[in-house]
Ligand code: 4AD
């Protein structure tokens with residue numbers, strides 16, 4: 001068996017009359033008089049291959065093993081398909097069974113299983129329509145992300161997963177330590193502290209899983225000019241929402257000699273470019289999402305790909321919200337953080353398209369953002385989109401040494417820990433800007449999937465680390 005062979009994707013556009021081998025997992029088998037029909041899929045494309053098995057072609061013992069979930073190979077001939085939806089089907093001549101799947105226990109039997117249930121069998125769900133489609137779109141989006149930046153001369157930087165600094169200052173960090181180990185006791189597994197002195201710990205100081213690669217990537221930016229990270233990110237936030245994960249992937253571009261305007265331009269061009277790529281390359285999957293998950297998805301994405309995003313300041317956004325007459329769960333006033341309900345009202349009900357909000361109050365944003373002359377706001381920019389809310393968070397960075405030092409102190413952060421970050425402002429400082437895009441939120445936006453847990457193979461969130 002060689003990986004260099006024809007996959008279902010290619011078989012479906014093959015010439016009638018060709019003798020082929022078709023490998024895959026059985027979606028369904030239907031027996032009618034004198035003939036059996038099998039829907040076969042290998043994950044290479046959304047569309048199943050219909051396999052027609054005239055009675056007597058395959059012996060009964062083998063045919064019985066061709067059940068939902070079993071893995072098989074059919075040898076046969078491509079023939080013109082009388083049915084709609086596909087141009088060819090496979091007239092089977094022989095079958096090889098690789099693995100049976102007992103219909104009495106195979107968990108992925110019934111159609112229309114809930115997403116909640118499918119999360120419990122995340123190791124199998126990729127064989128179904130929805131998750132196969134999600135993973136193909138996810139894959140293509142990742143490819144498109146790299147293409148976008150590589151085509152524009154951005155260097156991909158691998159920032160550390162383990163870090164000693166809290167980039168976002170939000171405190172939602174997972175500690176990384178060897179000072180604590182699980183021990184078996186009569187009461188079950190317990191944690192034992194081997195030392196409470198960080199100096200004796202593995203890294204000689206408290207260390208964490210990164211919440212953002214930004215501070216690190218800024219160092220590479222101030223030497224390579226245009227850079228980006230694309231890697232896993234961790235946040236121990238207990239927000240049990242359909243938009244938060246404890247482990248997610250983030251894309252963080254950073255540009256030197258660039259201000260907030262250039263940052264917004266990049267963000268907009270980036271999102272629209274990925275959408276265009278997916279519209280071009282994931283057609284069968286998008287058609288499914290459009291039909292079954294989010295009606296009108298393709299039309300919306302096509303429209304977004306072709307039109308400018310709205311740009312408003314935070315102050316203007318607050319004004320719109322207070323005049324909206326809506327009763328929000330979280331009341332709105334200048335200085336408050338925008339909640340997802342506010343972000344969605346702005347983009348879904350009011351502005352009705354992706355919107356970039358700029359110049360947020362300093363108090364609700366991270367210490368590294370460039371302070372505006374008004375002494376109240378910073379050059380932050382969030383990209384909000386319908387259905388999701390915040391897709392991107394970014395800013396122009398504070399590049400003035402004295403201002404940054406003051407901000408670090410004002411945020412009660414240890415100045416010493418940021419010595420290298422401050423060095424960037426001490427030596428050859430330049431205006432620079434960047435942003436972070438949550439990859440799973442992007443995949444949600446592209447597919448119409450409603451829960452972030454369903455756009456990553458194995459989700460990690462509070463109370464959930466199975467698989
Ligand atoms: O807005 P955030 O916190 O920005 C940063 O981390 C900056 N350091 C980025 C930068 O300027 N380089 O996060 C960026 C994006 C959010 O807009 C959101 O899409 C996503 O990351 N995100 C999450 N996605 C899934 N689960 C979570 N818990 C997320 N937290 C943030």
Ligand code: MG
Nearest residue numbers: 382390392393
């Ligand atoms: Mg943010």
